[in-house]
Amino acid sequence: MTDLLHPADHANPAAIKRLAVLTSGGDAPGMNAAIRAVVRTATHHDIEIVGVRRGFSGLHRGDMRIIGPRDVANTIQRGGTILLTARSHTWRTPEGRAKGAANLREWGVDGLIVIGGDGSFHGGYFLQEEHGVPVIGIPGTIDNDLYGTDHTIGYFTAVETALDAVDKLRDTGASHERIFVIEVMGRHAGHIALEVAVAGGAEEVFIPEDPKPVDGVVQIVKDSVAKGKASSIIIVAEGYPGGATGVSDAIEKGTGLETRVSILGHIQRGGSPVSSDRVLASRLGEAAVYALMDGKKGVMVGRENGQIVHTPLHETWEKSKDVSRDLYRCAKMLSV
């Protein structure tokens, strides 16, 4: 077991000397843990890290500085991102990207690590295609909607935050015998909704992957009341057509019962990351540096079945990640 202490030999065949890292798009809990892992893995292999502030916008403007191991001390537990994030309109133009590439050359950077979602990966993909900068993506988004990784950084924390809200609403729902319709985030995907529905013991869940007609809702709620369930928790993914408001309206119209809509919104993006997100971020931050040292480029590092995998950036948004059928079945059956 002593060889546990000896990591796989990473001989840095690509002779990387300096890398840049940025966070882009919506922030997600665990981004700081990923930045920390990038910086410390790099330091361990005598590689310098340039931190780019405010994503591609900062890359374009040259808002960059060297960051070392002490700069990321005491950040693993922090929500948000110490590198800040922003949307960049200039990055959508070839001129904008050319300016960014020039900045990276000026700083002597051998590769760029992009922490974000598919929009951010697009930004990195074009930079590499047009200017040859090796780019590695790290999946950082609460939505868990990227192909090539079982989970994205921030997903677990967002689920926990939404679940905490569901538990609180159940308290008051059970006491007041009310129907709560709760909208959770997830963009076009139902991952968060499904996990929260199973974990929260919700009576019903609506996700964009199964846009069943709203009529069925009414009968479900009526049955629920008939079964003696005085209160109901209904989870709606923000990507489901009509959202929570639509579902709520249909229930009120069909049953005559009063409902309460709760749209959790951006609180799901914040908070100290839960352990699973911190560990995933630590593993992927390490893997991103190793990927560049090994000469890889244009891929996202992900974790599938516990193993690090590399997926071409364009596949992460071209291929789709299904929601779990097992969870969907559980959500239905266990809400009896």
Added chain:
Amino acid sequence: MTDLLHPADHANPAAIKRLAVLTSGGDAPGMNAAIRAVVRTATHHDIEIVGVRRGFSGLHRGDMRIIGPRDVANTIQRGGTILLTARSHTWRTPEGRAKGAANLREWGVDGLIVIGGDGSFHGGYFLQEEHGVPVIGIPGTIDNDLYGTDHTIGYFTAVETALDAVDKLRDTGASHERIFVIEVMGRHAGHIALEVAVAGGAEEVFIPEDPKPVDGVVQIVKDSVAKGKASSIIIVAEGYPGGATGVSDAIEKGTGLETRVSILGHIQRGGSPVSSDRVLASRLGEAAVYALMDGKKGVMVGRENGQIVHTPLHETWEKSKDVSRDLYRCAKMLSV
């Protein structure tokens, strides 16, 4: 210090044998702690407790049963109310209240303890006026809008829940450099909003007690940006005219900056009560039983400056409780 062990002598001059307790109106964290204190204080003085389910609705329908010390075991940490709560339309009619009074007589009840807000106290007040049932109120509402007590049961927990959301939004607001407009509960009062604003370090707070024109907002946000504050947290009490949406619209129109609105809603009613609510509920539950034993009636028990006080029920809604000027000043000055 040994006399600590000897409570004030409560000789039960009113010769109370059996009391009823109910929770009514919106539920609040700590209601269970209050019920538990009522039951155990009564038991300690050989008084039986009848638990009424679903508030005045259950009183009207006779949904009652004896509850003992073991029935309230392991409930002090639970959100919601084990006695359930509901709105009662029949209670607004003299016939409805007559039926409830008859039920209390049938059960041999010497007095009724009502845990709730001003609506609930109205219900109890009319019962006493019309049928002579001694009624004691315990302030159980997150809104803290009752005259006669420094704080109401549930207020501290609601503040903590809202504050947790503000902390999470600050994470993402600081990373994304955004303006968040957060609406908190409180009905017609700004207590929750003010406390959350000070504790959350909000840049601005809008409460119904000071309906200042919305124009000022724009300049405040512009100044904030000028001072180098890239993100802003603005708290709006639900009772402020226009609510969070109105404030948000005004800011967007006046500054051209994008804002995000978050309406926390009913999660503020749920969750395990924080220590301050459990302790307050324990003290007031005890005090309510003592008040009836001492022959008091038609009053709410409250805690002011650490002492138990008794306020006529009608004063609790007729007199108004001011928000704290000190907090308001702090909120302004410390957000520099």
Added chain:
Amino acid sequence: MTDLLHPADHANPAAIKRLAVLTSGGDAPGMNAAIRAVVRTATHHDIEIVGVRRGFSGLHRGDMRIIGPRDVANTIQRGGTILLTARSHTWRTPEGRAKGAANLREWGVDGLIVIGGDGSFHGGYFLQEEHGVPVIGIPGTIDNDLYGTDHTIGYFTAVETALDAVDKLRDTGASHERIFVIEVMGRHAGHIALEVAVAGGAEEVFIPEDPKPVDGVVQIVKDSVAKGKASSIIIVAEGYPGGATGVSDAIEKGTGLETRVSILGHIQRGGSPVSSDRVLASRLGEAAVYALMDGKKGVMVGRENGQIVHTPLHETWEKSKDVSRDLYRCAKMLSV
């Protein structure tokens, strides 16, 4: 995607009519979610569930009753186990087990589901060997030390609880520039310690799987101080020889620096389960019922790489589950 609604056909070839379920050994967060899933999956397939209280002790004494879907309502979020758990001395005798088997026959039970750790699985294993009762195990223990499943129910919550303590100690450690030595649970295994070390950004971790000599500690702490780290968090698994106290003594003797020992203990067993534990418990509770319907016996249901797997009960304690080398390397490298 509509076929998502149709679960795999479970034709119940074993013609199961009634099953029993018990929790045994140390309790773990998520046990209630597992019980709930067992009850509701069974109900969905017209199978009755007998709940046995206080584990094998209750099975021996016949402390059993039918539990239905409503009995498990509002329990998914509760820590502990509504079926209670206990140690049973009588169960270690053939006579004790014969009595338990007789009780199961008397209740017409076709199989037993045991939720617990390896000690509990031993109890079930002998029952099946000696009396032919089909037994299925569900891994419920915070220690994650069972072969045949990536994670055990309760593990994720225990990690989160320990991590929360580490975060709090880091606050005070960073302010006071102190060295904290924190002992976490895990019996003979280092899973919790390792995960908490990575997620908590600990400077050092000691696990039983790598009983490196204590001398190295001293130099590590000296280096840490030299690197400008004024405070240190050191995680020690309870199974590491000498525990936190031993490590602390060695550091104080070798460095002359003051340390603080924190032994978290049983708080790691309690609390509302996190989402990952609730979902795992839901999946495994369902799988346990299906296993019996499919005629399986003497196996533990587990989840590996997202899939349900079945492992002979005796293998769960005979084969050993390694700690993650990847995590161990991360823990070392990222604490630079």
Added chain:
Amino acid sequence: MTDLLHPADHANPAAIKRLAVLTSGGDAPGMNAAIRAVVRTATHHDIEIVGVRRGFSGLHRGDMRIIGPRDVANTIQRGGTILLTARSHTWRTPEGRAKGAANLREWGVDGLIVIGGDGSFHGGYFLQEEHGVPVIGIPGTIDNDLYGTDHTIGYFTAVETALDAVDKLRDTGASHERIFVIEVMGRHAGHIALEVAVAGGAEEVFIPEDPKPVDGVVQIVKDSVAKGKASSIIIVAEGYPGGATGVSDAIEKGTGLETRVSILGHIQRGGSPVSSDRVLASRLGEAAVYALMDGKKGVMVGRENGQIVHTPLHETWEKSKDVSRDLYRCAKMLSV
């Protein structure tokens, strides 16, 4: 209500230009909120603040720098203290204090604000007595053991942290039917223990203010078991003779029942401060600056019955603050 916007006129008759602030002794959640309030109140009145790092140790060594409103941004929710804290041996000598006073003169400081407990106030008291530096104390300690304020900064958070642990232990205690003996902090005082006992629904509480003989414990536990309470939570203040271990030993010896001891320790000092601590810290930070502006010196600012009060520093440790008899009675009676 518009005059809410106009604070009391503070004309700064003492003509304060620059103040210093330090945190000393054990850290407490909310210290950062107090520092923030000091800095921003001062800024609002055109006063500069010098932050002293590591308490009196840093004052002696001259570890000081100007801190402005932006330096305390985003700190109100942080545990620990951004100014760090330490014990100082040199400060106990007249020479050490003379050096500190010289440093303050060199920086042109008109007064010093000390955030800490009685040890820290001693340090400030001697500085003022010997060198004439106006000193104001802010009560920052989780122990709540200072005369002159209803609560100290950090107390509410420590109670909540301990209560969270009690809730978790109750989960497992109730499931396993065990007796837990939990030791909470508080130095020589029982405030935390008492509040946690009432809020946690503990069966028994032992505090130094009532050192009743241990024999009584045995009968209490026996009675509790006889009453059908299978599990017990017993809270012991660290200042009670023998601590949790002593109480546990006595129970085991007298009843033959197994107990589990949990010593919560330093986690009670960490964590994000709860709302009550942040608000108290904000009020007292403001009050400390006003006190100096008004020419006050040698006093601690505190809050009693909602009002700011000033108490001579030496009285804060000479006079004793009693524990609440009401809480003690509640703790007893409600644990029936």
